[in-house]
Amino acid sequence: MEILIIGGGIGGLTLGLMLHRAGIACRVFEATSELKAVGVGINILPHASRELCALGLEEALAKVAVTTREYCFYNRYGQYIYSEPAGKFAGYDVPQFSIHRGDLQMVLLNAFIERAGADKVLTGWRCTRVEYDGPEAIAHFEDADGKPLPPQRGAAVVSCEGIHSVLRKKLYPDEGPPKYSGVNMWRGVTRWKPFLSGASMIRIGWHHPAKLLIYPIRNNVDAEGRQLVNWVCDIETPQYQARDWNRRGQLEDFLPAMADWKFDWLDVPEFIRSSDAILEYPMVDQDPLPRWTFGRLTLLGDAAHPMYPRGANGSAQAILDCRALSDALKMHADPVEALKAYEAKRLPETSKVVLANRSAPPDAILHEVFRRTGDKPFKHIDDVISRDELVALSESYKRVAGYDKEKLKVGA
DSSP: OEEEEEOOSHHHHHHHHHHHHTTOEEEEEESSSOOOOOSOEEEEOHHHHHHHHHTTOHHHHHHHSEEOOEEEEEOTTOOEEEEEEOGGGGTOSSOOEEEEHHHHHHHHHHHHHHHHOGGGEEESOEEEEEEOSSSSEEEEEEOTTSOEEEEEEESEEEEOOGGGOHHHHHHOTTOOSOEEEEEEEEEEEEEEOOOTTSSEEEEEEETTTEEEEEEEEESOOSTTOOEEEEEEEEEEOSOOOOOOTTOBOOGGGTGGGGTTOBOSSOBHHHHHHTEEEEEEEEEEEOOOOSOOOBTTEEEOGGGTOOOOSOTTHHHHHHHHHHHHHHHHHHHOSSHHHHHHHHHHHHHHHHHHHHHHHHHSOTTHHHHHHHHHHTSOOOSOGGGTOOHHHHHHHHHHHHHHHTOOHHHHTTTO
């Protein structure tokens, strides 16, 4: 049995590593001519971290990432609302990592090449269609110039192409455009001296006038001991452009909303102005699909369940998909049955996360404080909301996303 993996991103490479561990042959086909470190920050939550650590990647990740210590919440006046520990500091059996997306991809790529062989990764192969109803799957490809490449045969094909999945579009040509949340996002990375714990994930404000997420993703990036710090700014607006991870953003479109955010621990306007680069992206998702699997073809990660890019759930759910699919392929001799079992397990779970991100986001604490205070400063947070309520809001999202301690059975 050989599985053809379409896409060399986080999902595709993680699946390759898990299949190799299970003794199942696979090859990864990537449309770009070269796999290189691109993107901005990403957070590896405990349920995803557990899977990557089980692949023997904990040491490699720790070398290039920041091990997250805590979550912190503030209003836009810089007033402290709530904090709680993260990862091992919270009693999980694995660390939580904040990492540059490109660094994560390179850790996965290097491990896959080392274990499976460089010949198992083919770049410059763009999949155009798949024949999936016969005794084997046949994937058709073209190169960067549009010239056909030799068809490839395997027991099954898995689309790990991300939000612009060609195969998803082939399966659902009438799906329609992504659904816009009403929130536009600007994001970037800044080289900055460590602040707070130096390993904090910080959420500030709400979408009126702006919400800001900040966390460091690399330590000691220069002789001054600065960190590479990831940030994401969300603002409600009816105007947005089509999703494109590489679209450049402009300071004047969002920074005025945070002009007076100058706290004793961070001057936000100066921090944003110091960014290496700024990208713009709309917060969009797609309605859950009725099915992912068609004969010997299935979808995985963002190709299967694109969700709002917040809460680190896109990558986490892709990694959980990989575990479920590799387990199913190991358990079922018939790949068609394996793909059905994978879909039966993961489609309902990811659909819940997609919908929960719309109604109960990971920063629900900020929204509740915003609502109760009318976006005004408070004298003391206990006058606004009790600590028990804050804890309940935090734990509720962890349960939906699948990384509450009870589900993960700490130490098991």
